[in-house]
Amino acid sequence: MIPTYDVFVSALLTMLAVVSTGAAVNPSATVIGTVTLTAATGDTFAAQGARVVMACESDKTLRTEVADDHGSFRFLNVPSDRCSIEADVQGFVAPPISVVAAADQVVTTDLHLGIVPLRTGVNVRAIAPSPIVKKLRRSCRSDGR
Numbered sequence: 372m373i374p375t376y377d378v379f380v381s382a383l384l385t386m387l388a389v390v391s392t393g394a395a396v397n398p399s400a401t402v403i404g405t406v407t408l409t410a411a412t413g414d415t416f417a418a419q420g421a422r423v424v425m426a427c428e429s430d431k432t433l434r435t436e437v438a439d440d441h442g443s444f445r446f447l448n449v450p451s452d453r454c455s456i457e458a459d460v461q462g463f464v465a466p467p468i469s470v471v472a473a474a475d476q477v478v479t480t481d482l483h484l485g486i487v488p489l490r491t492g493v494n495v496r497a498i499a500p501s502p503i504v505k506k507l508r509r510s511c512r513s514d515g516r
Contacts, residue, residue: 398451398475400474402449403444405417407442408485418458418463418484419440425449428452429450456468
């Protein structure tokens with residue numbers, strides 16, 4: 372016969388194993404990085420206050436963070452998935468970066484934004500002038516004026 376104490380310990384260990392397995396069902400990752408801006412002169416600096424947006428393929432929801440004083444950002448509890456990250460600062464642009472988040476891993480990425488080239492254009496519309504028809508003046512005066 373098994374003592375009651377052994378049955379209790381066995382049941383407790385089984386319950387803890389189930390709880391820890393349930394916690395591992397949705398493992399997540401962390402994505403960290405920095406955003407830097409490159410000026411027209413070539414100087415780079417931290418993108419303080421840059422809006423960083425992440426979208427993962429399976430999640431379909433956009434997550435937004437704001438870069439700190441050093442241009443750093445962090446997304447916690449990222450699902451194990453392929454995700455796209457994009458930073459937004461007025462006057463600067465960069466293509467989105469793709470990362471693959473794996474369970475219990477930390478993914479590091481850096482976003483480098485350059486100046487958006489100005490594109491200006493002028494649209495000119497005009498109406499072509501009609502040919503000017505000169506009228507000949509005829510005078511009834513004898514002196515020809």
